[in-house]
């Protein structure tokens with residue numbers, strides 16, 4: 001158990017944001033959960049005691065995809081995949097927002113076998129209903145551009161960003177991410193998405209990576225007359241060197257790609273030029289995505305700092321512990337390391353951002369998944385870049401109201417961040 005947690009990034013916590021009660025957030029999405037063990041988020045920066053208590057979130061029931069079994073589109077343990085759909089109405093009746101759930105990856109037989117016993121690998125353990133907040137909210141005051149769209153959260157139970165295909169008989173594991181993606185699309189098309197006039201594929205974290213990988217496939221489901229775009233939230237995982245000079249994330253991704261047979265489902269434009277593991281990194285994909293794409297990411301992505309830059313395996317003495325749990329406790333050389341990471345992120349998006357159809361919001365915060373949480377997506381004190389928040393930026397780009405290429409000044413200039421701080 002401990003080993004699995006370490007492999008996946010040892011910080012796995014249920015994030016209880018003080019101000020919004022006991023909402024489940026960001027890091028909870030990543031990893032195998034062991035609730036009390038590791039740091040629990042204690043607060044967000046900028047204490048906002050004055051924020052109104054948000055009204056009860058909409059709860060949306062889980063639907064299993066009954067037809068999925070016939071194509072073998074099943075979770076790691078062979079159970080049916082699922083999704084949560086809340087119908088749109090009026091001007092949003094023919095508009096579809098699809099969100100691919102995140103939650104890390106499994107890269108070894110051992111941690112995939114463990115994952116089968118969780119909601120990230122089996123629908124047996126999935127919540128029967130989920131709150132729809134942030135971009136998924138049904139309230140205009142919480143998601144002004146998408147509240148009356150058809151909104152769908154597709155559950156993640158394959159462990160390879162909806163992209164694997166294969167299995168391991170001895171371990172009774174099936175890797176069917178790509179088939180789950182296809183089965184979910186087929187199901188939603190039959191539920192009305194076929195008639196969509198507008199569609200947006202989104203996702204956070206492992207789901208944000210999936211939304212990049214599947215963006216053009218999604219586009220191709222619709223006729224040319226349909227407006228189709230993709231949003232990747234916290235999906236910009238960089239092939240970066242960790243604090244010990246190693247390649248923690250590349251090693252993890254190599255395991256995922258190899259174990260789960262991901263290669264055949266990655267874009268040929270990349271596979272023809274690079275090794276398969278490189279083609280699981282967005283930096284090698286985004287320039288070739290033909291569909292308009294928006295990258296929303298914290299420049300000091302809290303998950304990447306915790307799990308890929310300074311995981312315990314790369315920092316055996318824990319000299320990064322203070323810094324990675326609270327940015328205010330980083331010393332000058334650690335900040336320098338993080339600035340270098342931000343610079344790598346900026347160079348990764350340079351060509352991508354030249355295209356007028358693409359959008360960008362890279363804020364200088366220690367955050368992760370800013371579209372799913374109400375406080376970061378759209379609230380009175382949400383993070384801003386050049387005076388504009390996340391929801392407005394994504395809306396402006398989607399509806400072509402104005403171009404959005406928001407790159408924040410470097411830390412510590414931004415005082416609108418909702419930084420994640422861990423105990």
Ligand SMILES: *[C@@H]1O[C@H](CO)[C@@H](O)[C@H](O)[C@H]1NC(C)=O
Nearest residue numbers: 318319320330331332333334
């Ligand atoms: C910052 O902290 C690290 C880890 O404890 C240490 O190795 C480094 O020397 C420190 N740098 C400065 C400038 O204090």
